Amino acid sequence: MGYSHVYAEAKADPDGFWMKAAEAIDWVTPPTKALFDDNAPLYEWFSDGTLNACWNAVDRHVEAGHGERIAIIHDSPITHSKHELTYAELRDRVASLAGALRAKGVEKGDRVIIYMPMVPEALEAMLACSRLGAIHSVVFGGFAANELAVRIDDCQPKCIIAASCGLEPGRVVHYKPLLDGAIEMATHKPDFCVIFQREQEVARLEEGRDYDWHGFQFGVEPAECVPVEGNHPHYILYTSGTTGQPKGVIRHTGGHMVALNWSMRNLYDMNPGEVFWAASDVGWVVGHSYICYAPLTFGCTTIVFEGKPVGTPDAGTFWRVIQDHGVKCLFTAPTALRAVKREDSQGALIGDYDISCLESLFLAGERADPDTIVWAQDKLGVPVVDHWWQTETGWCIAGNPLGIEKLPVKIGSPSVPMPGYDVQILDEGGHPVPDGDLGAIAVKLPLPPGTLPTLWNAEARFRKSYLDHFPGYYETGDAGYKDEDGYLYIMARTDDVINVAGHRLSTGGMEEVLASHPDVAECAVIGVADQLKGQMPMGFLCLNAGTQKSAEDVVSECVKLVREKIGPVAAFKLATVVQRLPKTRSGKILRGTMVNIADGKDYKMPATIDDPAILDEITEALKELGYPK
Ligand code: COA
Ligand code: AMP
Helix, strand or coil: CCCHHHHHHHHHHHHHHHHHHCCCCCCCCCCCCCCCCCCCCCCCEEECCCHHHHHHHHHHHHHHCCCEEEEEEEEEEECEEEEEHHHHHHHHHHHHHEEEEEHHHCCCCCCCEEEECCCHHHHHHHHHHHHHCCEEEECCCCCCHHHHHHHHHHCCCEEEEEEEEEEEEEEEEEEHHHHHHHHHHCCCCCCCCEECCECCCCCCCCCEEEECCCCCHHCCCCCCCCCCCCCCCCEEEECCCCCCCCCCEEEEEEHHHHHHHHHHHHCCCCCCCCCEEECCCCCCCHHHHHHHHHHHHCCCCCEEEECCCCCCCCHHHHHHHHHCCCEEEEEEEEEHHHHHHHHHHCHHHHHCCCCCCCEEECCCCCCCCHHHHHHHHHHHHHCCCEEECCCCCCCCCCCCCCCCCCHHHHHHHCCCCCCCCCCEEEECCCCCCCCCCCCCEEEECCCCCCCCCCCCCCCHHHHHHHHHHCCCCEEEEEEEEECCCCEEEEEEEECCCCEEEEEEEHHHHHHHHCCCCCCCCEEEEEEEEEEECCEEEEEEEEEECCCCCCCHHHHHHHHHHHHCCCCCCHHHCCCEECCCCCCCCCCCCCHHHHHEEEEEEECCCCCCCCCCCCCCCCHHHHHHCCCCC
């Protein structure tokens, strides 16, 4: 059965299609139907079934006789270590951790924040929460204490599980002081914390609040899996919106399991027992879906990689990992390949390893530029699949479903919609535009299983951000077009979100931080094109009259402030002081025009511009920063 047939089947009979997919996972009580639309335009899937995500990801494989299969391989070129965990070992470790959390009062529905680097214990913590029906919220290690505090106040965790430190090349990231600082800042206080002490840095524990990961498990009774409803929130994952307040994307348990499990065979062409490697971080959606839940639920071996594509120790690391662990499918961000290509443009290091096990490379997280795709195809000799998705959807919206049919590749396009996604290109009025015309990309409701049902504690914001603009559709926030064969092209964001090294960041959030500097009267942050990271944030600062400090001092203080408030992951290093910002007559900052000037693109003088001369000042300031490149 080819792609068109499968896609049409899901469209004609979504209930039948997804109920069939649901048979591939274990239910305590099977659902009576797939879609629950009584509360439209809010939709849910499999609400009346009961199941447990940890059972599906771990226990069921042991029960089926695969306890000796490797579940997780940890490979850390930073600590020069590798080790493996079987499914049986993983089950025992997770059951023990869950038992210890339960003994301290963690129950179904409680929130648990996880702040950990790329160690297997991060997955164990996620799975232990799933086992109890507790709702985890993983926070990426590159975020600063303030971002962690915002998340603590929003989801109000009973417990925080953290590691003592993370390891970046050449630097230890001191997680514990960041955690302590965040708890101090937050209004909500967790009942307790669990600290996984790494040998690279042992953190001081606070008596009565902090427990040692190993010590607090001593003598506890392992926990069994707690059945939860299909619409029970499995996790909350915060992602950047247009403001500094991140959005808490919720994932419901039933649809999550069904969609991820379906995607492993049909999209990634995997079989149970094979090795799948998503070179991302558990702090991002790719890590949730494709380092943890999808490969494990499907019975694959997953790799937890603590390293970088370059510099740990060189641009051959990816190929070494593929060879050493027999990786069949690699999933990474284009920026990682650009980093490799920059250091080893001929791909000479690929020849040092036997990567004949590799059958496909999937790219996501940002637009895959044609140069990178062609380079990878040429050097690796396997299909390179660009696929498009978002934190909100949890799995692919458009891709090339290798497990169903390898469709012709059109470079620059992530190919076609996955079953369940009715993707339309709309004009401002919400009407579909002709093929080839640019518009806002929207998905006709309902979205398929596995996608977000709403935002944590913020249904009004969910409706406003995603549903209100185009009634009957989910607004993706991306703009692009569709060609005559139904292939999609994702060109840009329609909001103030930028994509830096595959990481989604809010320029609005950075502006809020800059505006808090006492000498800054007004500011704007834009994303400028960057050869390696795709985009880089750039700040324009207007200073208060009478400021005593030099422009250089304010710029360097602002750079420091963003690192302190948002974190190193914001990669905010470029800023300049200007007299005025270009605006429309109604006072809206012309960020799009500034981006065009910085990227050296032609632009039309906006008809509504208040004072065109300001653009000359911006052009001058950019020139001083070396832009356009
Ligand atoms: N904990 C703490 N700090 C972190 C971190 C983490 N988990 N991850 C990144 N950082 C820090 C980095 O150390 C760096 O700090 P610095 O300013 O002191 O150098 C900063 O955040 C920016 O990191 P990054 O954007 O990763 O840049 P880099 O220069 O370290 O590396 C690449 C560049 C391209 C190699 C790297 O960005 C990369 O591997 N990208 C792949 C992205 C990816 O997989 N995205 C997932 C989406 S699928
Ligand atoms: P995130 O939620 O962090 O996964 O970021 C999602 C956003 O990244 C999308 O809305 C797109 O803007 C961008 N993105 C992800 N994958 C792709 C892709 N394959 N092509 C183009 N843009 C992408």
